[in-house]
Structure formats: C-alpha cells, structure tokens
Amino acid sequence: MILFVKICRLSVTLVAGLALGANAAETPKPVKEVAKPVKEVDKQVDIKQLSKKVDDVVVPLPNEVFGALNKLGGVNWREYVRNEKVSNFTERPRIALLLGAVIADGFIAVQAEDAPTVKEIGQRVLALAKGIGVGNSITPHAKAITEAADKRNWVSVRQELDRTQNSVQQAMNEVHDEKLSQLVSLGGWLRGTEVLTAVVNKRYSEEGAELLHQPDLLVYFESRLQSMPEYNLKLLQDIQGALTEVRPLIDVGNAHISPASVKRINEITTKLGDAITKKS
C-alpha cells in the first residue's frame, strides 16, 4: 500500500509537471484582446418566462450606491463616518446584522478617506467575526485593510472590505449558517440606505432619490426574514415591519420618489440602525 501511495504521488507530480509545462508553453492572451463582438442578439425577451421569482440575488455592496451618489456631487462623507464603540452582543443574528453594518461603515470611512477610522473598523470587524466563530477567515483581511489604509490605497481597502464580507459569508455558508450570512447583507443594506437617505434628505434631487428604487431587494430581504422564525428576536420583527412600510415608498414605477418618502425612509432606517448598534 505504501508503495502504491508513493507511486501515485510520483505520478501526480509527473502529471502536474506536464500540465504546468503545457501551460507555460502556451501563455494565454488577456481575454478582452482576442474577443470578438457578439453576433445577433434578441433585442426583446419574455422576462416572465425566464425569471419567475426573486432568487439568488447578489445584494449590492454599500459602495455601489455610494459611488453612484458621489457622482451626483456635493457629499461631505466625513459627516457620515461613524466610529463610536458598539455594544457587545451575544445573540448571533444581532452580531451578523452588526457585522454587515460595520462593514458598510468601513465603506463610508473609505469615501471620507479617513484612514484611522478605516483601521479601527478593520479591528472591529475582526472582533465581531470572532464573536460569531468565523474570525479565522477574517484575520488576513483585517491585516490587509490596516496596511492599505496606512498607504491610503483606497482601491485596495474597498477590495478588502468586499473580500471580508465575502469570507465571513462563505465561512457561515460552509457551516450551514446561510441565514446569518443573509443577515450580514441585510445589516449592510440597512446602513447603506440610512446614509443614502440622509444625504438625499439633506439636499434632495430626483436623481439621488432614484437610487432608492430597489423593490426586488426589499422583496428578497422580506422573504429571507420570513424564513427565520427560529430567530425569535424582536429586532428582526421590527426590521420586517419596517421593510413592509418602506416598500410602497420606493416601489413607485416610473414616478419619482418624493422628498417626504426619502425623509420617512431615513427615519425608519436610522431607528433600526440605532437598534442594531445599541443595547435597548
């Protein structure tokens, strides 16, 4: 048997060597340079046939909406940086929501180019991830966030924050904690929406308010919360109620989202944000 294992290992080395040799001989060109334009494409499709329900939604990162908001101009991101200490919680769903919110705070601190806060947030994320049992997957990212913030390399910090969230969620999914993973996304979305509405409320524009037009994401989060009856937490019930209230305010079809709606959504998400970060 030992002989077999040794021979097998030798064969593996041989095969891997051959494969590497073949790769080295044929260095691929970047895909973009050799690609051809697409041929005839259907200009119109029946979406209802192809997509019957909202599933597999990739929840946008907070900085996707912040980037779009920034292009409208005039945002003083320093006003929205949050760096106060957050409470310690033991309930895993609460930690998951908080983790998402703190990562969103990281993106805000990047927009503000506030290196000390970015570094603090990196450490806070690590502490929260440890609290939920997925600290190991975050340690290298927390280190990378600190290093990139020291160099004021904001592109890298953004990338590391995305990697952090992804690693946390992957680690949760691996131990079949998908619901906690969804709460991380929800926590980030709520904090992102709180800041988006605060910015637009301060200086209303139809373009800024339009960024709130995210009805399918609300449907997605509502359906996910409904599938978590085992988390008997008042906060989750409050979030569910809030999403139900927010949906008609943003699901306005081709109409504009009004200043009053923006203000109301800001009140709702600010209240939820406080409930996520502070002990009641």
Place this chain on the structure above:
Amino acid sequence: MSASLKSVLRLSLIACLLGFAPGGRASVDDAQSFALQAAEPYVKEGFQVREDYWGGDLAAGEKKAVRQQLFKGNEYWFWLGTEVETAKVSVHVYDAEGKLVEQSDGWQKGHFAGAHVVPKSTGSYFVIVEIEQSPEERTHWALVYGFR
C-alpha cells in the same frame, strides 16, 4: 521492474490521470476562476470586481436569468466563464420590460463572454446567461460583475 510493479504503476497512473481529467473534479469554483480571468483586464480600467458571484450548471441550449440591482450613474460589466474549454457561452442584459440594454462592445469568445451596461435608470435588471454549445451534459458556469 517486476510485472506486478508495472501493473501497479500503470493502475496508479490511470487513477491519478482520471483524478486530473478535465471535468472530473470540475466545479462552479473552476468556472468562477475563468470568469475572473475574463474580468482581469478591466480592473486596470478602474472596475471593482465583486467577490460575490452567481454559478450553477446548465445543459447546452439552456438559459438562466439572474436579477441584479443596478444604479444609474455607475457603469457595469458582467463576465461569464466556464471551465469547459470547448463550450460556447453568452451573456446579455435586459431591463425589467425585457428590452436589451447593453452597450455594443459586449463580446463572446468560446467559453468566455462579457456584457457592458450603463443603466439609464436605477432598478432591477436581468442578466441572461446561456450555454450555447457544450460537449458536456451539464456545464458549470459562473458570472461575476464589476462596476465603476
């Protein structure tokens, strides 16, 4: 070398080769690495490529629609890849009414494809992925996206 040792060597080589055979241990993760390869040149152009991605497997000729929230003001690229190198894949983006919304610089090259979108409004869009041709019964695919 004895005959029995030769047989063991031959058997072990076959076993190891099977383990390395394309598709033998293929997964959506492999498909993702190809989608990321397609995305690579765009990073230099300032696109932030998301870590999150969609994936699955489809039969040849089969399509899948995934919903994506896009924000007006941002610019997006979607990249599709599969590890089945002889497969042909495509990706296209439609709005909520089913109207094609992508820019004309989208491309398709065998087991890679890309679609470029500059959304005219904020809302839900549909990214349609298709395995147009493949020698496999089911072909893994992965879709990644980037924005700036």
